[in-house]
Amino acid sequence: MxxxxxxxxxxxxxxxxxxxxxxxxxxxxxxxxxxxxxxxxxxxxxxxxxxxxxxxxxxxxxxxxxxxxxxxxxxxxxxxxxxxxxxxRQEEQALEVLALPALAHALLPQALQHCPPAPLTITPAENPWLDQWMSEQRFDLAVAESHHAPSGCHLEVVADLDEVVVLPAGHPLLAQPSLDLADLAGQPFISLASNDPYRQGIDQAFAHAGIQRIQRLQTHSAVAVCALVQAGLGLSIVNPLTARACAGPGLHWRPLRHSIPFTVSLIFPSHRPQHRLQPILAAALRSALRAHQSC
Missing domain, CATH: 1.10.10.10 (Winged helix-like DNA-binding domain superfamily/Winged helix DNA-binding domain)
Incomplete structure (x- = not known):
C-alpha cells in the first residue's frame, strides 16, 4: 500500500x-x-x-x-x-510585445498614444531570434514583416505598403515629387545589411533594371540608415514607417514609382492565455497603420 x-x-x-x-x-x-x-x-x-x-x-x-x-x-x-x-492577477502583468526594431521605433509609439496606461514590455528583435521567441510563445503580441506565421501562432496582415526613397536636405532629387530607380543611378547609396530580405529585394530590383549605384555603407537598422542619410552620406530606400518617423529638417522622403512591397503583420500566440490588453493594442496598431496608408 x-x-x-x-x-x-x-x-x-x-x-x-x-x-x-x-x-x-x-x-x-x-x-x-x-x-x-x-x-x-x-x-x-x-x-x-x-x-x-x-x-x-x-x-x-x-x-x-x-x-x-x-x-x-x-x-x-x-x-x-x-x-x-x-x-x-493578469491585469497587473506587463503586456509582452515583440517587434522588429524598425516597427518598435516607427509604429508602436504612435499606437500606444491611444492605449490606456498599463505595464508594457517592448522587446525589439531581429530574425532568427524573433521567430524563435514567437515559436516559444514568449509574447502576447508581435509586430513583424511577414506573410507567414511561426509555428504555434496565427497571423493577420494589417498593411501592404511600398518602400520609399530617403534623401538628405538640399538634394537635387527633392525637386521631383516621386522617383524611379533610374533617378538613383550613380548615387551614393546606403544599404541595409547583406542578409536583410529587404536589402536583397532592393538589390534585385536594381540588378534587373541594370542600374548601378555607389555602395559604400551598410547597416542592420533602417533608423541608422536614415541617420546616415541625414548626415549627407548618401541616399537610400527604406520602409515608409521609418522614413516618416525620422523625417525632419535634415531628412526627406519621396515615393518610389517602382513597387518594393513592405508588409506589416500582427502575430498572436495560439497557446498562451490572452492578455486583457492584447486586443486593445492590436486595434490601436491597426488604426495607426490605416493612418499611414491614408497619407
Whole structure:
C-alpha cells in the first residue's frame, strides 16, 4: 500500500521541527498520532527513517535523501501556486510585445498614444531570434514583416505598403515629387545589411533594371540608415514607417514609382492565455497603420 499525503506532511514536519513533540504542535495534532503514522509510513516504504533515541529522533541517511525529494515536490507546488496567482492577477502583468526594431521605433509609439496606461514590455528583435521567441510563445503580441506565421501562432496582415526613397536636405532629387530607380543611378547609396530580405529585394530590383549605384555603407537598422542619410552620406530606400518617423529638417522622403512591397503583420500566440490588453493594442496598431496608408 502506498504512503499518503498526510504521512508525507508528518515526515516533513518532523524533519523540519526536529522532534515529534514540536511536529505535533506545528500540525495541531498529538505525539502518539504522529508516532503511529510515522511507523505506518516506514512499514509501507520498507525503510527505517529515524533512529529513536530517548530524547529525540535522528534521521537516517534514507530519511535525508527522501527529504530532498519531498522538498523538491513542495517547491514545485509553490511554483505552480505562484503561477496560478500570477494568472489571477493578469491585469497587473506587463503586456509582452515583440517587434522588429524598425516597427518598435516607427509604429508602436504612435499606437500606444491611444492605449490606456498599463505595464508594457517592448522587446525589439531581429530574425532568427524573433521567430524563435514567437515559436516559444514568449509574447502576447508581435509586430513583424511577414506573410507567414511561426509555428504555434496565427497571423493577420494589417498593411501592404511600398518602400520609399530617403534623401538628405538640399538634394537635387527633392525637386521631383516621386522617383524611379533610374533617378538613383550613380548615387551614393546606403544599404541595409547583406542578409536583410529587404536589402536583397532592393538589390534585385536594381540588378534587373541594370542600374548601378555607389555602395559604400551598410547597416542592420533602417533608423541608422536614415541617420546616415541625414548626415549627407548618401541616399537610400527604406520602409515608409521609418522614413516618416525620422523625417525632419535634415531628412526627406519621396515615393518610389517602382513597387518594393513592405508588409506589416500582427502575430498572436495560439497557446498562451490572452492578455486583457492584447486586443486593445492590436486595434490601436491597426488604426495607426490605416493612418499611414491614408497619407
Amino acid at each position: 502506498p504512503i499518503n499525503h498526510r504521512q508525507v506532511e508528518i515526515f516533513r514536519a518532523i524533519m523540519e521541527a526536529g522532534s515529534l513533540t514540536a511536529a505535533a504542535q506545528a500540525l495541531h495534532s498529538s505525539q502518539p498520532t504522529l508516532s503511529r503514522e510515522l511507523a505506518r509510513m516506514e512499514e509501507r516504504l520498507g525503510l527505517r527513517l529515524f533512529n529513536r533515541g530517548a530524547v529525540k529522533l535522528t534521521p537516517t541517511a534514507a530519511a535525508l535523501r527522501l527529504y530532498e525529494g519531498v522538498q523538491a515536490h513542495y517547491r514545485g507546488l509553490r511554483h505552480i501556486q505562484d503561477q496560478a496567482l500570477a494568472l489571477a
